[in-house]
Structure formats: structure tokens, C-alpha cells
Amino acid sequence: MKQGMIKLSVLYPNGEGTKFDIHYYLNTHIPLVAKLLGDAVKGATVEEGIASVAPNSKAPFAAMGNLYFETLESFQNSFGPNAAEILADLPNFTNIAPTVQVSKVMA
Amino acid sequence: MKQGMIKLSVLYPNGEGTKFDIHYYLNTHIPLVAKLLGDAVKGATVEEGIASVAPNSKAPFAAMGNLYFETLESFQNSFGPNAAEILADLPNFTNIAPTVQVSKVMA
Numbered sequence: 001m002k003q004g005m006i007k008l009s010v011l012y013p014n015g016e017g018t019k020f021d022i023h024y025y026l027n028t029h030i031p032l033v034a035k036l037l038g039d040a041v042k043g044a045t046v047e048e049g050i051a052s053v054a055p056n057s058k059a060p061f062a063a064m065g066n067l068y069f070e071t072l073e074s075f076q077n078s079f080g081p082n083a084a085e086i087l088a089d090l091p092n093f094t095n096i097a098p099t100v101q102v103s104k105v106m107a
Numbered sequence: 108m109k110q111g112m113i114k115l116s117v118l119y120p121n122g123e124g125t126k127f128d129i130h131y132y133l134n135t136h137i138p139l140v141a142k143l144l145g146d147a148v149k150g151a152t153v154e155e156g157i158a159s160v161a162p163n164s165k166a167p168f169a170a171m172g173n174l175y176f177e178t179l180e181s182f183q184n185s186f187g188p189n190a191a192e193i194l195a196d197l198p199n200f201t202n203i204a205p206t207v208q209v210s211k212v213m214a
Contacts, residue, residue, distance in 0.1 A: 007154050009171070026214055047114050047210035053190075055183065060208050064116070076162065083160075101167050103154035107133055 001043055001105050006069040008079070009101040012062045012094060014049065020062035022048050024093040030065065033086055040078035043068040062096065068105070075102070108150055108212050113176040115186070116208040119169045119201055121156065127169035129155050131200040137172065140193055147185035150175040169203065175212070182209070 001007065012020055026046055034041055045066045049059025069075040079086075090098075108114065119127055133153055141148055152173045156166025176182040186193075197205075 001152075006157075009154075011167075022213065030214065044214070045108075045212070046214040047116075048213050049208055049210050050113075050179070051209040053115075053186075053207040053209065059210070060118075060206050061210075063213075064208070064210060072157070079160075099167050100160040101156055101171070102158040102160065103156050103166070103168075103171060105152070106129065106155050106170075107137065107151070107153040 001068045003105055003107065005042065005105040006072050006075050007103045007105055008067045008069070008075060009103065010065045011099040011101065012064070012096040013099060014058060014060060014062050015096070018062060018096050019094060020096060021093040022063055025063060025065070029089055029093055032089055033067070033082075036082040036085060037067070037078040040069055040074045041067050042070060062094070072102070108175045110212055110214065112149065112212040113179050113182050114210045114212055115174045115176070115182060116210065117172045118206040118208065119171070119203040120206060121165060121167060121169050122203070125169060125203045126201060127203060128200040129170055132170060132172070136196055136200055139196055140174070140189075143189040143192060144174070144185040147176055147181045148174050149177060169201070179209070 047064045049061045051057050051059055154171045156168045158164050
């Protein structure tokens with residue numbers, strides 16, 4: 001994605017008793033979000049955590065989902081009105097309260 | 108980046124008294140890492156944190172740096188021997204102990 005774009009990162013921290021259904025997330029949740037936010041979304045990526053830096057160490061996050069927007073305004077205007085419906089889908093694939101980061105793409 | 112690739116994410120959590128020099132990171136640290144790891148690195152991205160989900164809320168992370176590799180082996184073989192030199196550069200731009208995540212690109 002190009003410099004200056006806005007990246008929304010939703011990070012799902014691993015912990016005791018946490019569950020995350022990556023198949024539901026990929027096949028149902030991300031398409032739901034894409035449908036709700038429409039043209040404001042310029043790209044989406046998903047990663048599944050496999051480790052920390054040491055081999056065989058547990059990943060800090062079960063998964064990360066990232067959405068890209070042209071501007072902060074287009075993110076706020078598209079996400080805000082749909083936040084409740086998006087959040088209501090979370091219990092269908094996880095019991096984790098995600099960490100949400102809004103970033104500017106620098107490189 | 109394409110499905111199945113390995114993504115190394117280095118996340119710098121914001122906190123009381125934390126400092127992060129994004130200009131040094133972009134202009135000196137990332138080029139150093141790219142030079143050390145060489146052809147194993149298939150892509151690199153950097154994002155600067157600007158907010159959490161609520162407008163005007165503090166970003167959980169000051170910055171995120173991401174490197175992409177073809178395989179877990181190519182990451183381990185290139186990163187391992189250079190980890191000490193890479194880590195030794197951190198005090199030049201931050202006092203944050205980063206969170207390190209190794210992920211598989213799913214989408």
C-alpha cells in the first residue's frame with residue numbers, strides 16, 4: 001500500500017483460554033467487513049500468528065487483520081456507522097478482545 | 108504479499124516515557140536490516156501509529172515494522188545470525204522493548 005494511506009490493524013492477543021477460528025474469520029468475518037465498508041476499503045490482509053522470535057515460542061497474537069483506507073476521514077466515515085454490526089460478529093469466531101491500531105503507512 | 112509467506116512484525120508499544128524516532132527508523136534502521144538480511148527479505152513495510160479506534164485515542168503502538176520472507180527457514184537462517192547486530196541498533200531510535208510476532212500470510 002502506498003505512503004500516506006491509513007491502515008487499521010486489529011490484533012487478537014493470545015492468552016490463557018483464548019480461542020480464534022481463523023476459517024470463520026477468513027471466510028465470513030472479513031467478507032462481512034468488506035461488504036459493510038464498501039469502496040472505502042482499498043485492501044485487506046490477514047495473518048495467522050505462528051511464533052514469536054524464538055523458534056517454538058508462542059505468537060503474541062493469534063491473528064492480525066489489516067484494512068487500508070485512502071484517508072483517516074474515509075476510515076472514520078465508513079467504520080463508525082458499521083462498528084456495532086462488525087463487533088457483534090466477534091463472538092462467532094473468538095473470545096479475545098482485540099487491540100485496535102490506526103496507523104499511517106510510512107513505507 | 109502472497110498467501111503462505113512468512114511475515115515478521117516488530118511492534119513498539121506506546122507507554123509512559125516511551126520514545127521512538129521514526130526518521131531514524133525509516134532512514135537508518137530499516138536499511139541496516141535490509142542490508143544484513145539481503146535477498147531473504149521479499150518486502151518491508153513501516154507504519155506509524157496515530158490512534159486507536161476512537162478518534163483522538165492514543166495508538167497502542169508507536170510504530171510497526173514488517174518484513175516478508177518466502178519461508179520460515181529463510182527467515183530463521185537470515186535473521187538468527189544477524190539478530191545481535193539488529194538489536195544493538197535499537198537504543199539509537201527507541202527505549203521500547205518491541206513485541207515480535209511471526210505470522211503466516213493467509214490473505
